[in-house]
Amino acid sequence: MELLSQMWSLLGLAHPYSYFDVPEFLGSASVDPNELYRHVHLYLHRRLLLHPPLPPPRLTLSSSPVSFSLSPNNSVEDSFSGHRILWTHHSDTLQDSLEERRSFSLRLPKWHSPSLLLPYLSQLSAAARDIDLSSRDRRIYTNSSASSHCSWTSVPFRHPATFLTLALPPDLRSFFLSDLSSFAVGRDFYARIGRPWKRGYFLHGPPGSGKSSLIAAMANHLAYDVYDLELTRVPHNSALKSLLLQTTPRSIIVIEDIDCSLRLTADRSRSKKRKASTSPPCSDEDEESGERVTLSGLLNFTDGLWSCCGEERIVVFTTNYKQQIDPALLRPGRMDVHVQLGPCGSHVLREMVVRYIGEAAAEEMMPVAERSLADGATMTPAEVGEVLLRNRDAPETAVRELIAELNADLLGGSGGRVD
Numbered sequence: 026m027e028l029l030s031q032m033w034s035l036l037g038l039a040h041p042y043s044y045f046d047v048p049e050f051l052g053s054a055s056v057d058p059n060e061l062y063r064h065v066h067l068y069l070h071r072r073l074l075l076h077p078p079l080p081p082p083r084l085t086l087s088s089s090p091v092s093f094s095l096s097p098n099n100s101v102e103d104s105f106s107g108h109r110i111l112w113t114h115h116s117d118t119l120q121d122s123l124e125e126r127r128s129f130s131l132r133l134p135k136w137h138s139p140s141l142l143l144p145y146l147s148q149l150s151a152a153a154r155d156i157d158l159s160s161r162d163r164r165i166y167t168n169s170s171a172s173s174h175c176s177w178t179s180v181p182f183r184h185p186a187t188f189l190t191l192a193l194p195p196d197l198r199s200f201f202l203s204d205l206s207s208f209a210v211g212r213d214f215y216a217r218i219g220r221p222w223k224r225g226y227f228l229h230g231p232p233g234s235g236k237s238s239l240i241a242a243m244a245n246h247l248a249y250d251v252y253d254l255e256l257t258r259v260p261h262n263s264a265l266k267s268l269l270l271q272t273t274p275r276s277i278i279v280i281e282d283i284d285c286s287l288r289l290t291a292d293r294s295r296s297k298k299r300k301a302s303t304s305p306p307c308s309d310e311d312e313e314s315g316e317r318v319t320l321s322g323l324l325n326f327t328d329g330l331w332s333c334c335g336e337e338r339i340v341v342f343t344t345n346y347k348q349q350i351d352p353a354l355l356r357p358g359r360m361d362v363h364v365q366l367g368p369c370g371s372h373v374l375r376e377m378v379v380r381y382i383g384e385a386a387a388e389e390m391m392p393v394a395e396r397s398l399a400d401g402a403t404m405t406p407a408e409v410g411e412v413l414l415r416n417r418d419a420p421e422t423a424v425r426e427l428i429a430e431l432n433a434d435l436l437g438g439s440g441g442r443v444d
């Protein structure tokens with residue numbers, strides 16, 4: 026690059042473009058050169074796939090998806106704010122060594138380069154992060170046995186639930202879509218207000234009301250990994266901290282059935298009794314002996330000092346029995362969003378019937394079903410799904426069975442709401 030610039034000045038010509046050794050140029054800015062290199066690589070790869078230049082770059086065919094690669098000294102064009110931008114791939118072999126050094130050089134119009142470079146690179150990094158998110162293989166982790174060294178094991182996460190496949194009351198669906206999306210782009214907001222970039226959801230409702238499916242839809246919507254934390258396998262608070270430290274950003278940490286994971290309420294009431302007697306505040310015996318996970322350990326995990334290691338994380342607690350949860354876990358400021366899921370309302374029921382057996386069946390059954398629902402009949406989405414699934418090739422039977430089950434159950438119910 027330097028050589029090229031010198032050639033232009035030797036020839037006495039006004040050099041129309043500026044070349045940048047990007048990491049050097051950004052030396053004073055807080056940019057990680059390795060991360061930037063990776064972003065440039067991802068971005069150019071996607072660009073080559075979408076806009077192959079002429080003559081086309083080398084095409085690599087293998088069992089994995091088709092991919093283009095840019096041979097050394099070849100360039101790929103981009104544009105930004107109406108200006109032409111050129112990336113060139115370089116590959117040099119170091120003297121006295123077989124090691125190959127690869128780099129990209131960026132060429133920008135000279136007179137605009139100071140104002141273009143940083144906005145262009147930050148746009149490129151944002152695009153690369155999106156590509157990264159949408160293409161990476163996501164995983165679901167679970168904590169392994171209750172040995173003193175707790176760790177996570179994982180498998181690929183391929184749950185099919187999304188906010189399109191789940192039947193939800195429209196206001197709940199739009200609440201989740203906008204709440205999750207604004208969380209995902211909230212880095213600057215959380216930094217500005219001085220809070221860790223995390224969000225807590227507390228989902229409660231009867232078995233089969235869709236709590237796990239909703240978590241899967243959240244993870245799919247954000248393209249996050251899932252850490253399914255089995256508290257009964259965590260031997261003590263230090264192990265809980267260690268597990269937390271091992272989680273990665275852009276993840277959802279889930280504790281299902283929090284009411285039966287631990288006897289947290291019992292811990293709490295014992296602790297209260299102790300406080301009323303002679304023990305000093307917070308002197309939880311279990312915590313002192315370090316023998317098990319306590320309520321205070323869990324609270325520290327959700328919103329204490331340890332909660333802010335790592336960023337862009339969502340914590341979800343679920344329970345079938347909200348009344349059995351210690352109020353300390355639910356007090357304002359602890360879990361940001363409380364959502365009650367329940368038996369199907371008429372909207373959810375209709376949506377499920379349409380999706381499983383078609384519009385005509387829904388038209389036929391909804392007037393009768395709505396009367397039963399108004400009279401207090403309840404069925405959870407899981408119960409409705411079961412009837413529809415086993416009769417998916419016989420819509421008339423499905424309708425008949427659903428109406429019969431609704432009439433057999435005349436208790437009250439809602440369809441789900443944000444508390």
Ligand SMILES: Nc1ncnc2c1ncn2[C@@H]1O[C@H](COP(=O)(O)OP(=O)(O)OP(=O)(O)O)[C@@H](O)[C@H]1O
Pocket residue numbers: 190191192193230231232233234235236237238239345377406407408410
């Ligand atoms: N809103 C929904 N739309 C479509 N199907 C649903 C919905 N909610 C639940 N289901 C179906 O019901 C079944 C059970 O759902 P899920 O496991 O999410 O419920 P849950 O509330 O987590 O139950 P549990 O408390 O027993 O763990 C799943 O097969 C799921 O596909």
